[in-house]
Amino acid sequence: MIRLVVGSFLVISHIYYAELAPTENYPYSEALASNYMLYWKYNDTHITFETHVQAHGFTGFGISVNGSMFPGDVIIGYVSHHNVHLNDYHTTAHAPPTMDSSQDWTLISSKENHDSTVLKFSRALNTHDSDDIPIHAGVTHVIWAYTTTDPKSPTELIYHAANRGSKDIKLIAKGTVPVGK
Numbered sequence: 019m020i021r022l023v024v025g026s027f028l029v030i031s032h033i034y035y036a037e038l039a040p041t042e043n044y045p046y047s048e049a050l051a052s053n054y055m056l057y058w059k060y061n062d063t064h065i066t067f068e069t070h071v072q073a074h075g076f077t078g079f080g081i082s083v084n085g086s087m088f089p090g091d092v093i094i095g096y097v098s099h100h101n102v103h104l105n106d107y108h109t110t111a112h113a114p115p116t117m118d119s120s121q122d123w124t125l126i127s128s129k130e131n132h133d134s135t136v137l138k139f140s141r142a143l144n145t146h147d148s149d150d151i152p153i154h155a156g157v158t159h160v161i162w163a164y165t166t167t168d169p170k171s172p173t174e175l176i177y178h179a180a181n182r183g184s185k186d187i188k189l190i191a192k193g194t195v196p197v198g199k
């Protein structure tokens with residue numbers, strides 16, 4: 019009997035604490051922080067990202083000209099009461115990003131479990147929007163941030179405090195995509 023109870027507890031706790039697996043087998047992945055995983059894939063024209071963040075606030079992800087918060091091209095997404103919000107913004111200061119008038123990201127899916135938020139979204143490598151930064155072959159300055167609580171709305175964003183960073187990543191391997199397309 020005790021063995022049965024302990025066994026059930028282990029099974030239940032394993033299910034409860036199981037991490038959310040990526041929605042597909044991505045060719046590329048990178049840990050941006052110990053609790054922030056990035057997966058991606060691309061073709062000649064588009065790139066798809068999937069972010070796994072161990073927090074229940076907003077997920078911020080984007081690219082910047084020099085690795086700083088600005089000038090940058092970012093998405094901010096969050097899941098609140100089963101509604102997902104994912105919007106295209108640009109950064110011009112150490113201040114809340116401005117929402118782009120042209121929304122160029124497509125939300126593919128989202129998920130939240132007991133402690134994590136997963137967002138999957140895609141975009142053209144070059145959107146031809148002056149508020150966006152084209153993604154070329156070679157090293158890209160990726161920036162990320164997250165919060166532990168949801169903002170009130172996509173235009174009432176909250177400060178990430180220490181939960182932010184940047185990483186230089188070869189998102190697109192050289193030679194696989196025509197640069198400047």
Ligand code: HEM
Nearest residue numbers: 078079086087092112113114161162163175176177182183
């Ligand atoms: C309400 C929204 C935001 C506010 C008020 C804000 C504010 C700030 C401030 C004051 C700093 C400098 C102090 C510090 O290092 O913490 C900073 C840095 C930083 N932020 Fe944000 N931020 C916001 C959103 C974002 C988003 C969405 C991203 C990424 C997608 C981001 C990425 C960064 C990064 C990488 C840094 C460190 C590099 C740097 O100093 O430029 N921030 N932010």
